[in-house]
Amino acid sequence: MPQWLTEEQMRAWLGVLGVSSLLDRLIDQDLKSRAGLSHVQYEILVRLDAAPDGKMRMTELAGVLFTTKSGLNYQIQQLEKARFARRRPAKTHDARGVCAQISATGRKKLHKTAPQHVALVREHFIDVLTPAQVAALADGLGAVRAHLGGAGDF
Amino acid sequence: MPQWLTEEQMRAWLGVLGVSSLLDRLIDQDLKSRAGLSHVQYEILVRLDAAPDGKMRMTELAGVLFTTKSGLNYQIQQLEKARFARRRPAKTHDARGVCAQISATGRKKLHKTAPQHVALVREHFIDVLTPAQVAALADGLGAVRAHLGGAGDF
DNA sequence: GAAGATTGAGCAATCAATCTTA
DNA sequence: TAAGATTGATTGCTCAATCTTC
Numbered sequence: 001m002p003q004w005l006t007e008e009q010m011r012a013w014l015g016v017l018g019v020s021s022l023l024d025r026l027i028d029q030d031l032k033s034r035a036g037l038s039h040v041q042y043e044i045l046v047r048l049d050a051a052p053d054g055k056m057r058m059t060e061l062a063g064v065l066f067t068t069k070s071g072l073n074y075q076i077q078q079l080e081k082a083r084f085a086r087r088r089p090a091k092t093h094d095a096r097g098v099c100a101q102i103s104a105t106g107r108k109k110l111h112k113t114a115p116q117h118v119a120l121v122r123e124h125f126i127d128v129l130t131p132a133q134v135a136a137l138a139d140g141l142g143a144v145r146a147h148l149g150g151a152g153d154f
Numbered sequence: 155m156p157q158w159l160t161e162e163q164m165r166a167w168l169g170v171l172g173v174s175s176l177l178d179r180l181i182d183q184d185l186k187s188r189a190g191l192s193h194v195q196y197e198i199l200v201r202l203d204a205a206p207d208g209k210m211r212m213t214e215l216a217g218v219l220f221t222t223k224s225g226l227n228y229q230i231q232q233l234e235k236a237r238f239a240r241r242r243p244a245k246t247h248d249a250r251g252v253c254a255q256i257s258a259t260g261r262k263k264l265h266k267t268a269p270q271h272v273a274l275v276r277e278h279f280i281d282v283l284t285p286a287q288v289a290a291l292a293d294g295l296g297a298v299r300a301h302l303g304g305a306g307d308f
Numbered sequence: 309g310a311a312g313a314t315t316g317a318g319c320a321a322t323c324a325a326t327c328t329t330a
Numbered sequence: 331t332a333a334g335a336t337t338g339a340t341t342g343c344t345c346a347a348t349c350t351t352c
Contacts, residue, residue, distance in 0.1 A: 003273075005280065012280075012289075015298075015299060016295060020173075021221075023170070058335065066176055068323090069336085075320090115156035137291065137294045139290075140288075142165060212314095224344065232342095244312095248352070250350070
């Protein structure tokens with residue numbers, strides 16, 4: 001016989017699914033209407049902006065963003081069309097590598113967009129919780145993430 | 155000046171996004187390969203199976219699943235093709251209402267699929283956490299969900 | 309006009325296959 | 331042969347518009 005979930009375990013599990021669905025949609029709509037960026041595109045720009053020289057290897061970027069290489073490729077194409085990023089051969093001796101690099105326009109766009117985005121995350125996530133709850137979420141979700149072994153960094 | 159997130163707040167936030175991405179993909183692949191169902195389709199069947207008479211109004215179902223009405227409509231079509239569910243006019247005096255109803259085949263499929271699905275959720279989520287961590291996640295995520303005001307029920 | 313539901317166009321994600329270089 | 335990256339076909343999602351009934 002299977003070991004069903006307790007009521008509390010169920011709340012934790014459905015909580016993860018529900019909260020991420022709701023917040024992701026909310027954020028996507030906000031970013032699209034305000035800045036014309038999808039949430040994924042915004043996260044790409046954040047990572048590139050923080051990276052040395054504004055550039056990162058495609059596979060590495062896909063890893064930290066928990067997306068597939070195909071999906072990332074598509075989004076980088078969109079960012080290239082919008083002139084927010086470009087592709088550059090990686091300057092290793094390995095000619096297979098490709099880097100995505102944020103452009104000056106991309107940085108401007110990001111820096112103009114970020115404050116309101118952070119405000120939204122605060123309003124609907126951080127500020128709804130006590131500091132202890134935030135710590136508990138960081139702790140628990142970090143444990144799950146560590147177990148899943150994604151290439152993330154935080 | 156915007157109020158940036160602290161390192162811990164960032165871990166909590168990226169934790170939600172990362173864990174849900176990773177687990178959702180993992181579960182989707184598992185369900186598709188084992189049962190030919192997407193995660194969304196599985197959740198639909200769970201809800202219908204638990205509902206009185208195995209049926210639920212389309213809008214209500216979309217609400218508890220945090221999905222759009224269009225998205226739900228598409229998935230119900232797929233479930234109809236597979237004979238796991240069907241559409242029925244709601245038996246209110248209001249002729250606008252439509253119910254989705256799980257079929258006997260759908261119930262069989264669900265009951266055969268559920269144990270391994272729960273085992274997977276345990277393996278990669280519940281069992282990775284202490285009972286206190288599970289309680290903390292249920293608590294914190296519940297608070298966020300309550301604030302977002304989704305039509306969920308748990 | 310508003311609520312419940314459905315449709316269609318366009319966009320985005322996935323999976324397998326391909327191409328190139330190591 | 332394998333790693334890095336890209337593409338193509340297919341599926342699924344989102345948004346706006348539509349249709350019907352209240």
